[in-house]
Amino acid sequence: MIAQYGYSDGSGEFYVTIDTDRCDGCGACALACPGGVLAVLPEDPHDPFRAMPVAVVREEARQKIKYVCRPCQLPEARLPLPCVAACPAAAVGHSWTALSGRLP
Numbered sequence: 001m002i003a004q005y006g007y008s009d010g011s012g013e014f015y016v017t018i019d020t021d022r023c024d025g026c027g028a029c030a031l032a033c034p035g036g037v038l039a040v041l042p043e044d045p046h047d048p049f050r051a052m053p054v055a056v057v058r059e060e061a062r063q064k065i066k067y068v069c070r071p072c073q074l075p076e077a078r079l080p081l082p083c084v085a086a087c088p089a090a091a092v093g094h095s096w097t098a099l100s101g102r103l104p
């Protein structure tokens with residue numbers, strides 16, 4: 001399942017996605033994230049039948065993706081993004097990386 005966290009507004013789309021079929025909850029993305037955006041929960045909150053650890057976007061960050069992901073923008077874009085580069089399962093995605101790699 002693709003768990004999608006974020007929102008769109010007049011300035012763009014700001015979504016972080018976690019492919020929960022690929023994610024094994026190793027935590028590498030959360031360790032690599034300079035914004036404290038990601039965390040690992042002991043069970044998937046979106047799938048009550050799957051009792052395995054999984055990465056999520058912290059609840060307090062979900063409506064602020066445009067801002068909390070700024071550490072990867074300044075002073076210049078870090079590509080690949082730290083969370084994407086750290087994930088051995090290619091389970092992390094961002095709505096803006098498919099376009100230019102930079103936040104609007």
Ligand code: SF4
Pocket residue numbers: 016032033034035036037038068069070071072081082083084094
């Ligand atoms: S883009 Fe940067 S701040 Fe945002 S979740 Fe990934 S590593 Fe964290």
Ligand code: SF4
Pocket residue numbers: 018022023024025026027028029030040054055086087088089090091092
């Ligand atoms: S690095 Fe990848 S596999 Fe590990 S917890 Fe994060 S999303 Fe899941």
